[in-house]
Amino acid sequence: MFQSIQPAPPDPILGLTEAFVADPSPDKINLGVGIYKDAEGKTPVLQCVKRAEQRILETEATKAYKPIAGDPAYGKAVQALLFGADHPVVASGRAVTCHTPSGTGALRVVGDYLKQNHDGVTLHLPGPTWANHPSVFKSAGVPTTTYTYANADVTGLDFDGMIEALAQVPAGDVVLLHGCCHNPTGIDPTAEQWQKIAETLAGRGVTPMLDFAYQGFADSLTDDAVGLHALAEKCPELIVCTSFSKNMALYNERVGSVTFVGETAEAAQAVLSHVKLAIRTNYSNPPAHGGAIAITVLGDDALRSLWEQELAGMRDRINGIRQTFADTMAAKGSPVDFAFLTAHRGMFSMSGLNKDQVMQLREKYAIYMVGSGRVNVAGMTEANMDRLTDAIVSVL
Numbered sequence: 001m002f003q004s005i006q007p008a009p010p011d012p013i014l015g016l017t018e019a020f021v022a023d024p025s026p027d028k029i030n031l032g033v034g035i036y037k038d039a040e041g042k043t044p045v046l047q048c049v050k051r052a053e054q055r056i057l058e059t060e061a062t063k064a065y066k067p068i069a070g071d072p073a074y075g076k077a078v079q080a081l082l083f084g085a086d087h088p089v090v091a092s093g094r095a096v097t098c099h100t101p102s103g104t105g106a107l108r109v110v111g112d113y114l115k116q117n118h119d120g121v122t123l124h125l126p127g128p129t130w131a132n133h134p135s136v137f138k139s140a141g142v143p144t145t146t147y148t149y150a151n152a153d154v155t156g157l158d159f160d161g162m163i164e165a166l167a168q169v170p171a172g173d174v175v176l177l178h179g180c181c182h183n184p185t186g187i188d189p190t191a192e193q194w195q196k197i198a199e200t201l202a203g204r205g206v207t208p209m210l211d212f213a214y215q216g217f218a219d220s221l222t223d224d225a226v227g228l229h230a231l232a233e234k235c236p237e238l239i240v241c242t243s244f245s246k247n248m249a250l251y252n253e254r255v256g257s258v259t260f261v262g263e264t265a266e267a268a269q270a271v272l273s274h275v276k277l278a279i280r281t282n283y284s285n286p287p288a289h290g291g292a293i294a295i296t297v298l299g300d301d302a303l304r305s306l307w308e309q310e311l312a313g314m315r316d317r318i319n320g321i322r323q324t325f326a327d328t329m330a331a332k333g334s335p336v337d338f339a340f341l342t343a344h345r346g347m348f349s350m351s352g353l354n355k356d357q358v359m360q361l362r363e364k365y366a367i368y369m370v371g372s373g374r375v376n377v378a379g380m381t382e383a384n385m386d387r388l389t390d391a392i393v394s395v396l
């Protein structure tokens, strides 16, 4: 059986990390993989998480299985974080939430649910989008297509093009939107634009699906939910996938969620019964530790406020380093004005560097970024800024 198998191509982003690790250069710079780095280039465990883990260690009484949908307390905490505990969607019972193995697991659960219950629906993805989106849904057997999102040089939103494309989505299909910190462009709609997006999708039998993997990484936990609220207010149905990978730095704990909002509480419960079947035949029930951390942090005033401070620290560093990079490039006489990067949010932007420039940076300067020119700005630090900007000016 295995003799005839040919090796699969390496993952373009994780493969880059392997090349980076193998590079012997002492001052190499990694702007590739999507992980937050602090000013020292580290990805530490948050203090709020360490404290929560101490408590869990002392109080945990069993390693028995969790329910298929996870701990009810987890679903409640996630809904409160997303909508607010008293939001009509929550109070009316129209939202059902399952604890999933992080955001990727949530997306796959949606894919399985769609394939098993609404076979033939197409998922519409923004162009461009996270490279794993089409792959996850292809694996689940859900066809995907692309709608206009970014402008031609991928520096800003083509809002008119986007609205025109969304207005053409057939009834019964699903439209995936990035909740904030769009990956790979960093381009997010404004609050007014979100209203228009929601109006365009509402009332047409199109179900919006928000991939909300970066809540709190753009402007604040509540500001970042502006798109979610616009959709929840205007559209009768909604799917939301979340992740604590980035905002609680729980990358390897694999903790996330999927929420289905139905037009009625009964419809939501019926959906939940099928989502549970999809989960049961996939990973059966979620890994407990990350969920316990999230419940502990979100449910304790002191830990919650420590978390918000630590999250603000990550966010401020990202937004600050965007400005430093743009200013430094301008001061060094860059032929390209990088001010557009300061309007972007989250860790990613498309730098506009072409494949040849990306390869020159890798080979001559040991600076690693994705071939598309996507940069993770969290890989920039005050310490590497001078070398990084000199190198980019030299290849431009």
Ligand SMILES: Cc1ncc(COP(=O)(O)O)c(C=O)c1O
Pocket (backbone or CB within 6 Å): 034, 101, 102, 103, 104, 105, 130, 178, 183, 211, 213, 242, 243, 244, 245, 251, 256
């Ligand atoms: C847009 C988007 N969605 C989902 C994810 C899922 O991440 P995780 O599976 O770690 O939650 C990521 C991670 O990079 C992402 O960028």
